[in-house]
Amino acid sequence: SLGFALVEEERRGRFNPDLARELGVPEGPLWGRLHRGEAVTLPDGRVVDPEVLVGPRRSGRKVVISGDTRPAQTVIDASRGADVLVHEATFADEEADRARETGHSTAREAATVAARAGVRQLVLTHFSARYSRDASELLREAREEFDAVVLARDGLEIDVPFQDDSVPEGVDREGSRRG
Secondary structure (H helix, E strand, C coil): CCEEEEECCCECCCECHHHHHHCCCCCCHHHHHHHCCCCEECCCCCEECHHHHECCCECCCEEEEECCCCCCHHHHHHHCCCCEEEEECCECHHHHHHHHHHCCCEHHHHHHHHHHHCCCEEEEECCCHHHCCCCHHHHHHHHCCCCCEEECCCCCCCCCCCCCCECCCCECCCCCECC
16 A cells, blocks of 8 residues: 655744843844844843744644555554544445455544544545445444544545644654654
């Protein structure tokens, strides 16, 4: 199976304009320099470090798209902390044996992958033709394992907002420890 993880770079922390004013930092170029991580010297000689005015770095967005697959640890690992996971759900529970035989997943299995990976949103896709008129059974089974589930359909648009959560110190966006 083939999959993709689209991961944006971390973003700068939030700049605190109220505190900047309180410290006497004039609006304008000095604010930009501080936000970019540079220390600045004020007209009265005081040095203001950016750490005082800029919050922790914030994570970018992460979207994982998995191809045809059985539930797999590699998909869980690649999806860890993702904002969105697009995962196939070819069959309902009643066809679990067929899913195993054909290398596909059930909706419940896809939801379990999403829950184990700690994703924010699961998009189920690649349904068997038997569900072309009504895939509500797939949605119901998935939601028994994971709440934030939608069914993919032609033209579906998913908003992936930035999360204001900072990336924990020493951990990258994929959940791995940094040296």
